[in-house]
Amino acid sequence: MIEHNARPEWTDVERWLTTTVVKPGPEHERALTTAVERGMPPIEVQPTAGKLLNLLVRLSGARRVLEIGTLAGFSTIWMAQALANGGHLDTLEYLPEHAAVARENLEAAGLSDRVDVHVGPALESLPTLQGPYDFVFIDADKQNDANYLEWAVRLGRPGTVVVVDNAVWEGSLLDPSRDETNAPGIVAALELLGGPLFDATVVQTVGSKGWDGFALAVVR
Numbered sequence: 001m002i003e004h005n006a007r008p009e010w011t012d013v014e015r016w017l018t019t020t021v022v023k024p025g026p027e028h029e030r031a032l033t034t035a036v037e038r039g040m041p042p043i044e045v046q047p048t049a050g051k052l053l054n055l056l057v058r059l060s061g062a063r064r065v066l067e068i069g070t071l072a073g074f075s076t077i078w079m080a081q082a083l084a085n086g087g088h089l090d091t092l093e094y095l096p097e098h099a100a101v102a103r104e105n106l107e108a109a110g111l112s113d114r115v116d117v118h119v120g121p122a123l124e125s126l127p128t129l130q131g132p133y134d135f136v137f138i139d140a141d142k143q144n145d146a147n148y149l150e151w152a153v154r155l156g157r158p159g160t161v162v163v164v165d166n167a168v169w170e171g172s173l174l175d176p177s178r179d180e181t182n183a184p185g186i187v188a189a190l191e192l193l194g195g196p197l198f199d200a201t202v203v204q205t206v207g208s209k210g211w212d213g214f215a216l217a218v219v220r
Contacts, residue, residue, distance in 0.1 A: 002169060002170045002172055002179045002182075004170070004209050004210030005170065005211065006207065006209065010206045010207050010210075011207065011208040013207075014046060014208050018046070018048060021048075021051075022047045022048055022051045027105070027109035028047065028050065028074065028077060028078070030105060030109075031074040031077055031105045032072070032074060034072055034101055034105060035071065035101065038072070038097070040071060040098060040101065041071075043071065044072065045074065045075050045139065045165060046208060048207070049075075049205075050074060050075055050077075050078035053078050053082075053163065056135070056163065056216075057082035057083065057135050060161045061084055062082075062083065062084065062087065062134035063083065063084045063087040063088070063134055064132070064134050064135075065079050065080075065083065065089040065090070065133060065136070065137070066090050066091075066092075066129070066152070066155060067089060067091040067137045068092050068122050068126075068138045068139065068148050069092070069122075069137075069138065069140030069141075070092065070093035070099060070102045070117060072098065072102055072105055073102030073103075073105040073117075074105075075139065076091050076105075077105065077106065077109050077111060079135070080106070080109075080111045080114055080115050081109075081111070088114055088115070089114060089116075090116050091115060091116070091117050091118065092118045092125045092126070093119055094119075094120065094121055094122065094140070095119075096119050102117055103117050122140055123144065123147060123151075126155070130155075131154070132155065132156055132157040132160065133152075133157075133160060134157075134159075134161065135162075136152040136155070136156060136161070136163070137163045138152070138164045138165065139164075139166070142169070142182035142183075142185040142186050142189075143181065143182065143184075143185040144185060145164060145186055145188065145189035146191075148164075148189075149162065149164070149192050149193065150192070153197050153198075156219045159218060160218065160219040161216075161217070161218055162215075162216075162217040163214055163217075164189060164214060166186065166212055166214075167186060167189075167202050167212070167214050167215040168202065168204050168205075168212045169212060170211050170212065171211060173186055173190065189215070190202065198218065198219060198220060199217065199220055200216065200218070201215070201217075202214070202215045202216075203215075
């Protein structure tokens, strides 16, 4: 895992943007707090990114959302709150203890009726799901990012919006030897996004998690 080399001013600006523009609610704060209390790794998206996911779901009018990588449900809550009327979200979490925390947070946020948390390896859960999904968010083990993108196509449709987190990974995509566990998987995913299946871009970001970015794509 690459160390995050965040500069203090990046973090300061991120916090200011969060309190001034994003303004997370108590349900978002609860998800972050419970994650810390349960000893979960601090790898959820930042509030600025959570709000971006919320806006993208709203802008796309998505009624069916698929999330790969739940953790404590922080990003899940942001997206579930943006669902169109009658919408539903399926989220996949590898660890049962993380899934339990996510379910508690979704219940507290009043969102349990529109979210199903599936437990187990995502590549085993994905074949059990029925598409098409309108929106797919991928934020799980980076080694399988390309596999998850292939499933986004199978379970999606032309026009399905796909977001992949951690697409820059401190620039290791140009030097995979810096992180031989994760970088090759990210590179494979980006190469797939640049192929005929997707129309995509990648946006670089800086903040409390250092130098990173996300990929934004549409299934062709």
